[in-house]
Amino acid sequence: MTTTPGALTGTPTALKLFSTPAPSKDTMTITTSSRAAHAVLPVAPVATLLSPLSIDEARLESAGFWGTRVAINASATIDHCAFWQEKAGWLANFDAAATGDLPQTRTGREFSDSEAYKLIEAMAWEHGVHGDPALDASIRALTSRIGAAQEPDGYLNTNFGRPGQEPRYSDLEWGHELYNYGHLLQAAVARVRTAGRDELFEIALRAADHVCEAFGADGIQSVCGHPEIELGLMEFARLTGEPRYREQARLFIERRGTGTLDDIVFGRSYFQDDIPVREATVLRGHSVRALYLAAAAVDLAVDTDDAELLAAIELQWRNTVASRTYITGGMGSHHQDEAYGEDFVLPSDRAYCETCAGIAAVMLSWRLLLATGRPEYGDLIERCLFNIVATSPSDDGRSFFYANTLHQRTPGAVTDANAQSKRASSSMRAPWFDVSCCPNNVARTFASLGAYIATVDSAGLQLHQYANATIATELGDGRAVSVRVETSYPRSGEIRVTIANAPADPSAPWSLSLRVPGWAEGATVTLFSGATGVEVTRPATPGTVTLSERFAAGDLVTLNLPMVPRFSTPDPRIDAVRGSVAVELGPRVFCLESQDLPARAHVDQFIVDTETEPARTPDDAVTVRGAVTDPARQAWPYGADAGRSTPATESVRLVPYHSWANRGPGTMRVWLRTS
């Protein structure tokens, strides 16, 4: 077979693509006709309204809110995840498979194989950005261990199929075999797109072909309890240009919702097997499953021009955001089944808001943004990134929240930095969990974060997320443009976009579009001409502001988003937070921690005074006025009016939600009582 750079963008990193000679495989052709096969990015649709940029084209700087986090991810989190997977014995499961020591020595849950794949995906994107040869070697070493565990027919799983284990595909509801493959395929996509075909691709190819054999039109007429294989197959189809994988993804997506799987104690809605994807009107059941499935359905819809399916997912997204989403962007109201609640069931104290669900919401919203260009998808991505994805890891990138509560009632104990946590939620971040999807998911998301900040269309560049970055790409019409984004957002609302390189023909205008977040009433955009020194400012209403200009190098576009802290009131149908307000500033939700109250006071004692507007402090906090009450004890908590006195108010400090739980055990709440 022949591979050519195709639509490669010409940046140096991209040259690494296919630097390893691809082994030949007669039935296999990697298509070269679109960005899909080669662009260094996680999601490469065949054709969407907006086209994503690769992480070579949109390079994050290492300073600023996101740059700092991406750098810590590269220097600490990826190693941390590898260390813990080794320590927990999950990687050794592959070795044991090869040496015939399974199931005796197996450790970890039934989906632990997938953590290795998420880790490789993270490593691959990171290697794609910075090209560290040691990381490349680590990927190759881990790939070899995985490959040794694969069976001749492509089946690859350390938990099923051997004597003493359950048979292959005997527990589709809970077994996660196909889920694991989905992550393997995504890892292979990342590897091929950043380093070219290597052993991981061959492993994935055998696995994908095996899945198509086993679950194709003539195979097992079922699906996996945990959607994910659909995402993997769709992207693998884009990578390879092989329609067979897309067809298999289609089969999985269309089969689901028809009672394909066994009924379980949580009901079939748990794995979205209650209603066909294109008939559902809202997301339900296990949040990560629901979001992965919906994201894959968008992939299928855009690659097959299925407007009905796309509209169905858009409706589900709208209804879910309108009535089943926390103010942090978090999703999942139940601990029991890690699931969405019914409409307006959004308890703060039992909020699950799994980190992975926040990441999955970004994945879904990104696909919808590419498909439609609608800025509300960018708004939700921003909300999830700042308030869920940024909240999970600690500042050092070595401990994590699995769940992201909005109300911590008990301080809890200090986390043991050397112990795996059994708990899905805690008052403190933990280094690792029995179920450790979240740390690896955080790692792969940060490693590819640059891919989510900008897009192009035929004659324009769109900025969706604001971070220090250099963007050098081609518009759809082939013109090369580059801009430099400088900002201390979200501490400042000023985003400066300098035109670094403009198309050679200045007579044809091109457009620069900037997302104006829904909260940013009163925003302005200013165009400063480097040539003339003229500066023009105009209002930028929430949505998208687009400047179509004959830009020249040195021109400067400045978006000014008003950064005024605000009280947000909840829809009165949300029982859990009635009579409360939250404080937001820019894209971030703020919270009250007990460390900022007088000694030994609990956050639940605080009543906020909404007559006084919240105020910013110089150190990235906000103050509100309010009173610390000390309610009387009551023998029976109903029917009395005790504990309703309101002492004098004082000024109290709130911190960004993503920065909570960094001062030892304490209590915390996002929604502040108003009475």
Added chain:
Amino acid sequence: MTTTPGALTGTPTALKLFSTPAPSKDTMTITTSSRAAHAVLPVAPVATLLSPLSIDEARLESAGFWGTRVAINASATIDHCAFWQEKAGWLANFDAAATGDLPQTRTGREFSDSEAYKLIEAMAWEHGVHGDPALDASIRALTSRIGAAQEPDGYLNTNFGRPGQEPRYSDLEWGHELYNYGHLLQAAVARVRTAGRDELFEIALRAADHVCEAFGADGIQSVCGHPEIELGLMEFARLTGEPRYREQARLFIERRGTGTLDDIVFGRSYFQDDIPVREATVLRGHSVRALYLAAAAVDLAVDTDDAELLAAIELQWRNTVASRTYITGGMGSHHQDEAYGEDFVLPSDRAYCETCAGIAAVMLSWRLLLATGRPEYGDLIERCLFNIVATSPSDDGRSFFYANTLHQRTPGAVTDANAQSKRASSSMRAPWFDVSCCPNNVARTFASLGAYIATVDSAGLQLHQYANATIATELGDGRAVSVRVETSYPRSGEIRVTIANAPADPSAPWSLSLRVPGWAEGATVTLFSGATGVEVTRPATPGTVTLSERFAAGDLVTLNLPMVPRFSTPDPRIDAVRGSVAVELGPRVFCLESQDLPARAHVDQFIVDTETEPARTPDDAVTVRGAVTDPARQAWPYGADAGRSTPATESVRLVPYHSWANRGPGTMRVWLRTS
């Protein structure tokens, strides 16, 4: 050995005691020195401030709120439970154990054996009240099947210990082996106290001795993940007078809380193994487990004169009632682990409030009432009985709620009357569950309900619960008294207590005490002298009102409790129901069902007007004024003021909570929004 009637009360039913000759067992002496061995009642402490009455002494009439339910339990529920246990194959597990067909044919969960024991307990109490010979035959038949499954050393469990099963006591955290024995012992106690020693007693005796061997001071130093064996052993000790069983209960109670069991995902608090019983200050973890353990601790405390232990449980009860109990008396805020939440975590829509926890709260509160005589324990018993225990079964006694939510947001589907429900909660009652503790627990509670209405002390009779009944007993000083209670409570607040028989010596007064519920401000008590025709009325403040008189037959004491519907407001620390009120009338909580709103309106649309007091209707309902709002759709449910309009108010009907879900699928809420 010799058995004598001892402290038997002389009523006809009691004569059945020990009518079956007791098989001899050299090491076994049944003590005859207290009521404990013989009284026909579930809880017979060696000595408490108040002494319980047997169900022969306090006989419920078949009319009225409780009489109707007890009659339906006898005529329908017990049969229903037997039918479903047979249908589900749970009883056949015992047969299969005897024929060597386990584990191949086993059905049901690891605790299914216990359902047979709860069923026998229910049958035994019911047989003790009405003496139906067919029921006696059923008990004997079922006992034989169980006995055939017992192993020579006393071990009895269909789920462990055979080839192909896990070894005995290899999974104390989840295996429920000791839990099952606890219910076996309680069943045997019920059988001996209502029909004398028979095969069931011999089975239980072998099992109890086996437990003492296996888990005694020199045995396995552990406890069962689900407390219950402690209750069974304590009562078995009372029945037999054998201190060995009490000592074993003590060992189990004292071992718990020291990290005896493995840590699990829910933490050791799940099975109360986090803090020693006597050091804990509040109930926590799995609610039924916590309550059974606390109840057994009271048994131990009163029988060993352990004031410290009793005080610890009283404190736990107070703190739990003050901050971890729903207005219905329901306990358990988590679906995930069927557990208490933290203080003030009492969400209406995710209320678990397992029926068994309501029953267990009655069991605990009853033991504390006997020990202390404090009326607040009677108040909580009443609240749980009217709002949890009465809510679970349908009017025909053949379908049940397992969980008792305070807010049903979605109507759900009609329940299949022929299918076992997988769900622990539903908008409709279900005939049976995969985990069917609740129906059997309801059956044994109703079958022994008479035991909970009255007590005696040295010179008085105390009425704690109000139902049509005839009470004929002896005071502690040996004087015989009898009274007849007539009431249509809770529809009426008038409770008429006629003295039917008074001690022969009228010169010595005796006392009649009546519980005045906490909500009954303004109650009065009237004494009418049959001899003189003189009537004297005086106020009866909440607590206990006691009349010490030289009562004569024909005297009438009337308690008048004001039955005025009232709004109840929640403690402001309960986030979940802030800005809401509930409506109560007498001991009952009322609720709004969508069937009482205009067509297609959802209960969440209703805003109550608290300026207008609620009013009673002639048919046992209440009306409030309020408005049905129709909030506008919002794309994002925070930060806007949409949906806050208040249309004109209208009169809307509320029904008793225990009667909800009898009109097909609908929505329901207890707490009504005030804005």
